[in-house]
Amino acid sequence: MVARTGAGAGHQGACPCGAKPSARPPDRCGTMGPMSDEYPGPAGLPDYAERVLEAAERIPPGRVMTYGDIAEWLDEGGPRQVGRVMALYGGAVPWWRVVRADGGLLPGSERRALEHYRVEGTPLRDSSAGPRLDMRRARWDGPDSGDGSDTSGGSGGSDAR
Numbered sequence: 301m302v303a304r305t306g307a308g309a310g311h312q313g314a315c316p317c318g319a320k321p322s323a324r325p326p327d328r329c330g331t332m333g334p335m336s337d338e339y340p341g342p343a344g345l346p347d348y349a350e351r352v353l354e355a356a357e358r359i360p361p362g363r364v365m366t367y368g369d370i371a372e373w374l375d376e377g378g379p380r381q382v383g384r385v386m387a388l389y390g391g392a393v394p395w396w397r398v399v400r401a402d403g404g405l406l407p408g409s410e411r412r413a414l415e416h417y418r419v420e421g422t423p424l425r426d427s428s429a430g431p432r433l434d435m436r437r438a439r440w441d442g443p444d445s446g447d448g449s450d451t452s453g454g455s456g457g458s459d460a461r
Contacts, residue, residue: 345389348377352385359397361420363440364433366401373442403433 345353355370367379367386379401386398396413399406403425405413414431417424423437 348374348381349385349389351376352382353389353393356386356390356393356395356398358443359394359440361394362422362438364397364399364422364435364438365440365442366399366435368401369439369442370398399433401435403435403438405430405432 351374352370355365355373359365365373367382370382371377371379382398386395390398394416396406396409396416410430414424416422417433423434424431425434426432
């Protein structure tokens with residue numbers, strides 16, 4: 301299993317939200333509070349967060365799932381909850397494969413995501429606002445999709461669709 305860290309881990313300098321590095325916990329960035337009162341810090345993860353991250357790890361290179369796709373596949377939460385998990389804990393998984401439904405690139409991480417998409421051969425399309433994901437070609441329906449893309453060998457979550 302990959303070691304998990306918060307979204308702010310490794311963040312240098314002032315936070316985009318304006319907080320000084322010394323004024324925020326080292327594993328969080330921004331002004332939102334913890335996901336729940338049971339926020340375990342970097343040493344542990346809520347069960348839901350672990351399942352979201354495991355789903356992200358199963359997405360094959362060159363394919364993507366939306367935040368809503370993952371919530372639907374897990375049969376729990378919604379796009380915002382999945383996005384929150386990815387923002388807090390997603391740095392150690394292929395975060396660029398969990399995307400917005402409109403194919404827009406993650407604001408602030410466009411260049412890094414584009415590098416990954418180009419290396420993996422993820423379908424892109426041009427738009428007036430710049431490159432976007434071609435969701436019709438890039439979207440993955442999960443390990444039960446029958447497209448032969450599931451290479452995980454495990455069964456974690458494949459029955460929850």
